[in-house]
Amino acid sequence: MSPIVAIIIVLAVLLAALVIAFLLVGRGESRFKFDIGGSAPTAAGGSDMSTEGGFKSRLLGLDVFAGSIIVVLLARLWSMQLISSNDYSNQAESNRTRKISVGAPRGRILDRNGKELVNNRPSLTVVAKPDVAEDAVELKVLANLIGMPEMAVKRKVSSSTESAQSMRTVAVDVSRRVVAYIGEHPYVFSDVSVEERTQRNYPQGNLASHVLGYVGTVNSDQLENEDEAEDKITYESGDIVGQAGIEMQYESVLQGVKGEQTVYVDADGNVLSYSSSVEAQSGSDIVLTIDSAIQKAAEDSLNGHIQRLRDSGKGECYGGAAIAMDVTNGEIIAMASAPTYSPSVFVGGVSYDDWQNLSSEGSWNPLINRAVSGQYPSASTIKPLSTFAALNYGIANVDSAYDCAGYWTGFGEGFGQYCWDHNGHGHIDLENGITFSCDVVFYEIGKGFYYSSRQDGLQDTYRKWGLGSSEGIDLPSEASGRVPDAKWKWNYFTSSDDQARSWQGGDLTNLAIGQGDLLVTPLQMLCVYSGLANNGEVWRPHLLKGVKSSLGGGAVVEYKNSVLRSVKEKDEYVDIVHKGLSGVIYRESAEQASHFTNLSVQVAGKTGSAETSHDDPTGWFIAYAPADNPKYVVASVVENGGFGSEGAMLVVRDILGAIYNEPDDSTATASGSQ
């Protein structure tokens, strides 16, 4: 209803009421005469209205006027003060009270032995009231003092998601000089103060930075999504949350429960007095399965070998990954990724330059955790699975053997393919096919599948062992890899001609040796080998060992280990694979063996050299030990670092050396076996 209409209606009602009141009063007080003071002759009594009588009734009308005013006001007051009083009281209370949240310290992150990987340190933080944004002088002096652009300071203090009484964080880790200057100039900095807050601290430096992840201020997406989240954490702008790794994965555990201070305020929002408060509850500690000593050995070895390979002429060798896992329960003992970064650059907000540097191609994306997010062709490390596929689908049997002349023409002269060893392996069975990584053996298997009724046998086997889907490790951003098949190829190469898009024999021979379009993550291959080592039983890989509650005297809630998948292969087939993998270590080459004969435990493993668009192949090595009763499985990838035996194998050996405290003392150089 438009206000004009409403006003006219109200005025009309008022007019009608006046007329009615006028008529009623006149009738009541002048003995049913219509006229109260006019000159018309009166009906009753026949005499003139006396002046006194006219006044009398009009004055009574005035009484009625005043009386109705008081009655109307009383009625309205009755309804407001007695009937709706509670509503108004609540409104009055919410008018004058404000809740200010008090930040809770994040939980720590510890390694499996209780060593602190991440803790908190006190940090001098400059905080300011939102009013600073309106005070040009104060804003300018503050910006100059802490060395920030004025606009950046203004943006930080004007954030609107916090309650008006909350102090906004302007700068963390300010120097004593800044603190002193603010303290000495209270009149300039009337709305600025220095608080001692906590910031993330990394006592072990960059150790396990990819596992731990980093923290940052909550972003707008996270603020918007919080309603959907199951945990009841309410974030305000400026809150520190995990943005990667464990910090992100276990955000709800690490993030404490904010305290709340209720204050009384006046109409301008100034705090008048303090009311009740709820103590902040610090977050719980996370205990990881990581062993910091082995983690350090893994990182040192990975980075060291990458550096060595790059120095020796492999100019694109920057990236790599290494993981060690307990095959009996899925605990990740170490997880390294190269190149690495310092999580401390994110404390208090990462600078633009740092961010550009960390997220650029040119610096080989140090923020990516290649152990779970890196995707590479598996290369020869896939050969045990190809073997199972061939045996299970009748492409080969335990006695099958093939002839390798170094060059294979199974699909005709025009489609010839080399074995990695151009000299050929001669007559060779499946076990030795694995040991010496003979490609021809697996070309034959690929060809066998191409001509069989089960063209997807290889892919089905790979998928059964977990490839092509993520393992569900407790880290964000795990990649799932890719197992190529005819349908995928057709849909993927849409711009190619039909011939090139169609599934061909060469695709299967590539797939059987782990080259071409197959993509796996180091974690996936680690899980495959943990299954090979553990009779097909793969425990869910995980980094969380337990949660140490901040309440109840630090009670620890242990992670419940579970079996991720169980793949049953016939014992005789498994035997061939085990012997083959053992042969890789001890029989393939003397140089290779020399790195493992100096270990007190037997090892089984496999090299791999993935061909990529780069000049040098990406080397793989995956091994488990002890070979007869496996406990640990270790995998490593070195991007563009040459054959598996040149880098990845040595990283794996160093990690095993750290686990068994038996460092590698062999100086034999790799011969370039795949």
Place this chain on the structure above:
Amino acid sequence: MAKHSTSAQAKVGEGGLGSFSAFYSHIAGQRAPRASSRNLSRGPIWWPQLLPAILLVIYGTVVIYSASLTIPEASFPRHLMGVAMGAVGGFLIWRYDYRALANMSKVLLVVDCVLMLLPSVPGLSHNALGMTGWIKIPIIGMTFQPSEIAKLVTIYLMASLGAEYNGKIESLADYAKLCGMLLVPFVLIMTQPDLGTGLIILVTGAAIIICSGAKRLWVIITISFIVVGAALIVTTSMTEGMPHLLKQYQLNRLIVFMDPSVDPTGDGYNLQQAKIAVGSGGLIGKGFGNATQAASGFLPEAHTDFVFALLAEEFGFLGSVVLLGLFGVLIFTTVALAQRIEAPFGKLVLVGVATMWSFQLLQNVGMCIGIMPITGIPLPFVSFGSSSMLAQMTAVGMVQSVWNHRPKAG
């Protein structure tokens, strides 16, 4: 005066509740006077009317004192000074024989116009709240609102004009002359502009004209014209390209009154806060000095225009009832005196004063509880401000003057 006051107090003190009802038996007007009331009816002071006025001033003083604790502008000494000025004004007018004014219409008209125009005199004018209704008295440096006194002069003026007809206005020309005379002060006050005081003058003057014996038909037609005219003014002020007679803030207040969720200038906020203050008072209120709405600054103008909200928050429904009750007694005794006074001039003066109080009560309290639009009309005897206090206590003196100069029964 002293003698009478002691005798009155003695009577009240003696009889308790019983004599209290006897004390107010005059309200019934024509009832046969009893001994006690005859006693009270003697003497120069009409206690049944003066007593509620004094209680209202005391009540207001208590409320303003609590406001002065948290609102710097509400200076308690200044309030007391206003009360003192009002007492002097009331005393002087009580002693003055108002009947002399009955034949001084022209003088009253001139005085009225001068008072209305004072704020426009250069050197005197003092702007407050965007209005030009204030003057700054030289030398003393005090600010003053002459329109408050002009309201009273207008009552005398209209009463003196209306009294000539002795209760019957025979000709339309006479009626038109009365209405035209009322328009003079009204138009002058609207030029300031002060819509609130203008409305009081209009309603008060209209009541005097009606009681002077205007024919009902004329009155109804006049009111209809006013209603249609007001509707036209509002409508044109809201329409682009039409003359805007109402100021934007006045229009906004009307809009807010119709729909408080619209808040063009903060008036909706003010109304909302006033309602919260009143409603949260509950039955017995938050207690003296505990009005959080007013003390924390949520309630605007808590010591002036919205003083009732402060009172209702501190003293609750009971406090509101006491206030309305005191006003009721004050107004009814004034009307009752008008019934008893023979002379039309005296009657009409009392009608004017009673109407003024009734309308200001309706407007001020009604505004705080959302049944009237927001206008800057003070609550008589309670709102902070010397001009209002002087005028309202003088108005009490006007009633007492009628009593004091009644024809003494032989």
